[in-house]
Structure formats: structure tokens, C-alpha cells
Amino acid sequence: MATELLKMTAQIVTSHASMNEMSSQELINEITSVYNTLAALAGEKAVAVEMVETPEAETGEAQPKPAVPVEESIQDDYIVCLECGQRFRTLKAHLRRAHNLAPADYYERFGLDPKKYHLVSRNYSEQRRQLAKAKGLGEFRRAKKA
Numbered sequence: 001m002a003t004e005l006l007k008m009t010a011q012i013v014t015s016h017a018s019m020n021e022m023s024s025q026e027l028i029n030e031i032t033s034v035y036n037t038l039a040a041l042a043g044e045k046a047v048a049v050e051m052v053e054t055p056e057a058e059t060g061e062a063q064p065k066p067a068v069p070v071e072e073s074i075q076d077d078y079i080v081c082l083e084c085g086q087r088f089r090t091l092k093a094h095l096r097r098a099h100n101l102a103p104a105d106y107y108e109r110f111g112l113d114p115k116k117y118h119l120v121s122r123n124y125s126e127q128r129r130q131l132a133k134a135k136g137l138g139e140f141r142r143a144k145k146a
């Protein structure tokens with residue numbers, strides 16, 4: 001009986017899975033192969049479930065190809081996202097929102113040097129510097145008054 005086979009399959013796979021760490025795909029493969037083995041032994045028809053290979057280490061060493069050459073990605077007015085090729089004044093929020101990448105991931109992904117490669121356009125970082133300077137001066141004045 002197929003249901004009987006299913007029960008046995010579940011028992012075997014459960015006990016096996018409790019001893020071994022298995023991905024869900026491995027589990028499916030395991031269930032299928034156990035079921036088919038039992039089915040063959042019992043003279044039942046095997047289920048035709050395609051055995052899916054567990055994907056090879058997804059974190060593969062191969063680096064993704066940047067959308068534009070790294071050296072061309074930082075411009076005066078914008079910075080190009082190496083992931084999708086869009087232009088931004090600052091990339092951090094976009095990476096998080098659109099690609100779910102932390103800056104560190106992004107650096108690693110494209111082999112960038114965090115010390116040399118900033119996630120903002122040149123002008124924007126200059127603007128920020130000026131702003132910070134002005135703010136610092138303001139605070140300095142206020143502190144003097146108090």
C-alpha cells in the first residue's frame with residue numbers, strides 16, 4: 001500500500017534527519033529515494049520526482065561582474081551602483097533597500113577597498129564636509145555664548 005509506504009518513508013527519514021543536518025532539498029531527495037527504494041522492494045510504482053541537485057556552494061568565489069567598471073563608478077555628481085547600474089548621490093540606502101546589501105557586503109562583493117572607495121559621489125561628500133564644518137562652527141558659536 002502506498003500510504004503504508006509513506007508512513008515507513010516518514011519514519012525512516014525522520015530518524016535519519018534527526019541525526020543529520022539536512023537542507024530541505026536534501027530532505028526531499030531523501031524522502032524520494034527512500035520512498036522509491038521501499039516502493040521497489042514492495043513492487044509499487046516509484047514516484048517520479050526529479051532529484052534536484054543541491055546547489056553548489058552559492059557563495060561561489062566568482063565575483064559578479066560590476067554594471068560599470070569600478071573606476072568609472074565614482075563621478076563628481078553621482079556614484080553608479082555596481083549591482084544594477086543606477087546612479088545615486090549616495091549608495092548606502094539604495095544598497096540596503098534594493099539589494100539587501102550592507103556596505104561591507106558590497107565592498108566584499110566587488111572587491112572594493114573601503115578606505116579608498118566611498119559610497120557617495122565626490123560633490124556630495126564635499127557638500128557634507130562643508131555642512132559638517134558649518135554645523136561645527138555654529139555649535140562652536142553657541143558654546144561660546146553659553
Ligand SMILES: [Zn+2]
Nearest residue numbers: 081083084098
Ligand atoms: Zn543598485
